[in-house]
Amino acid sequence: MCSIGEDDFGDEGATHTMLSGSSATGSVLNAGSCNKCGLNSQKLYKLNFRMAECCECFLKYVRHKFRASLGAAKVLPRNSEVLLVIDGSSESLVLLDMLHSAQTLNTFKRLHCNVRVLYIDARCPAIKEENVPLKELNELQRRYSPFEFYIIQLDREPQSVQLLKDYTVRPLDSITNEFNSSTSRQDYAQQKRKFLIGGVAVQLGCSYVFEPSISPSLATQLLTSVALGRGSSLALDVALLDDRLQGDVKLLRPLKDLTEQEVQFYVHSQDLKDFRLNDTSHLTGDSLQSLTRDFVNNLQLNYASTVSTVFRTGDKIAAKHNSQGIPASYCVFCQSLLDTDISDTLLAIEYSRAVSEIGVALQLEHSSDVLEKRVVERLNERDDMCHACRNIQADLNSGTLI
Amino acid sequence: MPIDCKAQCGNRASLKRPKTGDALCKACFFAAFEAEIHHTIISSKLFRRGEKVAVAASGGKDSTVLAHVLKLLNERHNYGLDLVLLSIDEGITGYRDDSLETVKKNRDDYQMPLKILSYEELYGWTMDRIVAQIGRSNNCTFCGVFRRQALDRGAKLLGVDSIATGHNADDIAETVLMNILRGDTARLRRCTNIRTGGSEDTISRVKPLKYSYEKEIVMYAHYKKLVYFSTECVFAPNAYRGHARAFLKDLEKVRPSVIMDIIYSGEQLRFKDTVKNPVRGICERCGFVSSQQPCKACVLLEGLNRGLPKLGIGKKSKGERMIAKQNQELALRERANLVKNDF
Numbered sequence: 081m082c083s084i085g086e087d088d089f090g091d092e093g094a095t096h097t098m099l100s101g102s103s104a105t106g107s108v109l110n111a112g113s114c115n116k117c118g119l120n121s122q123k124l125y126k127l128n129f130r131m132a133e134c135c136e137c138f139l140k141y142v143r144h145k146f147r148a149s150l151g152a153a154k155v156l157p158r159n160s161e162v163l164l165v166i167d168g169s170s171e172s173l174v175l176l177d178m179l180h181s182a183q184t185l186n187t188f189k190r191l192h193c194n195v196r197v198l199y200i201d202a203r204c205p206a207i208k209e210e211n212v213p214l215k216e217l218n219e220l221q222r223r224y225s226p227f228e229f230y231i232i233q234l235d236r237e238p239q240s241v242q243l244l245k246d247y248t249v250r251p252l253d254s255i256t257n258e259f260n261s262s263t264s265r266q267d268y269a270q271q272k273r274k275f276l277i278g279g280v281a282v283q284l285g286c287s288y289v290f291e292p293s294i295s296p297s298l299a300t301q302l303l304t305s306v307a308l309g310r311g312s313s314l315a316l317d318v319a320l321l322d323d324r325l326q327g328d329v330k331l332l333r334p335l336k337d338l339t340e341q342e343v344q345f346y347v348h349s350q351d352l353k354d355f356r357l358n359d360t361s362h363l364t365g366d367s368l369q370s371l372t373r374d375f376v377n378n379l380q381l382n383y384a385s386t387v388s389t390v391f392r393t394g395d396k397i398a399a400k401h402n403s404q405g406i407p408a409s410y411c412v413f414c415q416s417l418l419d420t421d422i423s424d425t426l427l428a429i430e431y432s433r434a435v436s437e438i439g440v441a442l443q444l445e446h447s448s449d450v451l452e453k454r455v456v457e458r459l460n461e462r463d464d465m466c467h468a469c470r471n472i473q474a475d476l477n478s479g480t481l482i
Numbered sequence: 483m484p485i486d487c488k489a490q491c492g493n494r495a496s497l498k499r500p501k502t503g504d505a506l507c508k509a510c511f512f513a514a515f516e517a518e519i520h521h522t523i524i525s526s527k528l529f530r531r532g533e534k535v536a537v538a539a540s541g542g543k544d545s546t547v548l549a550h551v552l553k554l555l556n557e558r559h560n561y562g563l564d565l566v567l568l569s570i571d572e573g574i575t576g577y578r579d580d581s582l583e584t585v586k587k588n589r590d591d592y593q594m595p596l597k598i599l600s601y602e603e604l605y606g607w608t609m610d611r612i613v614a615q616i617g618r619s620n621n622c623t624f625c626g627v628f629r630r631q632a633l634d635r636g637a638k639l640l641g642v643d644s645i646a647t648g649h650n651a652d653d654i655a656e657t658v659l660m661n662i663l664r665g666d667t668a669r670l671r672r673c674t675n676i677r678t679g680g681s682e683d684t685i686s687r688v689k690p691l692k693y694s695y696e697k698e699i700v701m702y703a704h705y706k707k708l709v710y711f712s713t714e715c716v717f718a719p720n721a722y723r724g725h726a727r728a729f730l731k732d733l734e735k736v737r738p739s740v741i742m743d744i745i746y747s748g749e750q751l752r753f754k755d756t757v758k759n760p761v762r763g764i765c766e767r768c769g770f771v772s773s774q775q776p777c778k779a780c781v782l783l784e785g786l787n788r789g790l791p792k793l794g795i796g797k798k799s800k801g802e803r804m805i806a807k808q809n810q811e812l813a814l815r816e817r818a819n820l821v822k823n824d825f
Binding site: 303389433436 | 487488489490491499501502504506507509510511513514517518521522525526658659662663664665667670676693722725729732733735736737739740742743744745746747748749750751752753754755757
């Protein structure tokens with residue numbers, strides 16, 4: 081049958097087909113003159129929609145994007161204590177390099193903040209202890225002096241954060257073996273990681289955390305949050321500022337407007353070498369997260385403009401605020417604002433589970449009261465958690481999340 | 483090894499519910515499926531006693547199951563509804579003519595009156611003729627836009643209070659993903675609503691199957707031996723929806739509850755005050771619901787009648803330029819004729 085309805089048509093009529101094209105269409109050109117400053121250069125960077133420019137002009141442009149995102153939103157007060165979280169990925173190295181360069185500028189242009197760098201050792205059991213990238217981290221510490229580097233294992237409490245020089249690798253307890261599904265395992269690990277970052281920031285006296293997410297990764301995050309049922313809090317999952325960390329710590333994403341191509345060119349120009357440990361979570365079975373990542377990667381290759389549309393959709397979504405006069409309640413696990421009203425959809429989900437247990441007996445008069453009671457009871461069982469965290473809880477073999 | 487029905491009715495389970503993963507016997511599955519739709523109708527207050535409701539019937543699985551279940555629940559729970567079937571004949575040879583036969587069979591089986599409205603009588607064009615003029619690249623735009631308005635016209639003609647459509651949970655979750663992929667915040671806001679329209683001059687549309695899974699609808703139709711038409715339209719599929727559908731099917735394999743989770747996410751989204759929210763009004767030409775002036779159906783029809791079928795395809799400004807150019811040419815020709823007459 082035909083499944084095209086009114087929702088399939090945009091205001092401009094038939095503009096409902098995806099535009100094909102890859103994001104990686106920029107190129108690094110050999111010697112030539114820069115279209116911006118006119119000087120001859122050994123390497124020229126040609127981004128989409130921009131003229132070819134020399135390394136200095138490109139760096140000026142891309143660093144300005146980073147500074148502008150912080151400056152326009154006026155979110156970082158002067159002399160703030162900042163914790164930068166790196167994971168060895170290209171984008172985290174770019175943010176580290178940008179922050180370092182912003183500290184070395186003259187007084188007028190300097191970014192006035194004190195930076196500490198945190199690496200979270202979250203290797204999965206398949207990765208051996210000798211593969212923890214201590215050598216690379218020490219090299220970074222030397223290169224980006226005087227930043228202090230800290231390290232912590234994902235299974236530890238925030239108090240056990242250590243300076244990189246004092247750290248010795250220990251076996252990592254798996255915190256995620258107890259889940260029935262790979263989706264819940266990864267969702268739990270993500271929330272746990274965020275909880276740990278907040279705790280470490282408080283421990284080190286930092287009121288701001290910098291996270292190196294760029295636009296394609298935020299597009300993936302947006303779709304993942306939708307699939308996990310985190311619609312009410314997804315604005316904060318992709319926004320410049322996320323205030324759900326403990327102790328009034330604020331998480332900032334200053335690279336959110338950077339594209340993958342800009343990161344690649346930056347890495348090329350500054351000779352950075354990423355050392356992110358291979359993610360082996362996909363070996364434990366498909367998850368909503370891995371499928372969404374594959375879907376966005378495929379879009380990035382074939383319909384790159386759609387990825388940027390998804391990212392920009394995230395920019396239009398507003399964070400939920402508490403209604404005036406009603407005391408706010410937050411999810412005990414992810415710290416998202418909870419709903420005060422019962423959603424019809426959540427009621428329908430519980431209703432489905434309940435009717436399957438009654439079956440033909442539904443036709444008996446008395447069963448409808450029993451049913452209603454059972455549905456409301458189930459919904460109220462964990463009313464201190466959001467719907468997505470309740471899903472994680474349901475996939476836990478034993479015990480509770482908190 | 484045979485498994486007992488989860489509802490402990492004493493029967494052996496004969497199927498696994500796609501939505502919850504529970505093993506049920508056929509009778510318990512039917513009871514659960516129907517009870518859910520009844521619950522949706524009651525909790526969302528979709529109908530009022532004594533209302534006349536048009537069931538948008540295409541002959542496909544969703545509308546066939548919707549007509550069957552609405553008739554059954556109307557009798558079982560005494561809703562007091564006057565149900566009628568409303569079908570649109572787009573004029574697609576080899577597709578709609580066959581599916582209309584299925585709708586006629588439904589009419590006889592369910593003893594419900596049927597009204598068929600054709601594009602030919604409403605617009606003076608069949609889809610076959612439109613495709614002959616525009617080709618296959620944009621034909622779905624014409625079909626979809628005309629169909630929406632044709633349902634409104636039919637509902638007005640029948641004097642109904644609301645139109646019940648067969649949108650199921652998968653369709654709604656797909657639409658949420660599709661609107662995110664194309665950044666359409668206006669439609670993202672309203673696509674999860676169980677009721678749309680219903681203001682003074684519009685007839686409301688309701689989705690009683692909003693929480694029913696496509697797989698369960700197929701299963702219900704299969705075990706109830708309902709007659710439905712399952713051939714795909716002979717014209718082109720829609721690109722955005724195709725991507726969203728394939729993605730959703732992959733997600734559903736990993737976690738079946740993802741469909742409801744996506745609908746829930748869609749409902750929870752709030753937009754910044756700065757985001758444009760087009761107001762839906764009434765087209766000043768035809769008087770039917772629209773957020774543009776004139777409505778898309780009027781622009782597309784004007785394009786067909788002027789011999790400029792691409793008029794409504796693409797930006798409005800482009801269409802206006804096409805009209806201006808044609809008017810200029812017509813004026814020139816008229817002036818040339820005048821000169822000729824002078825001699």
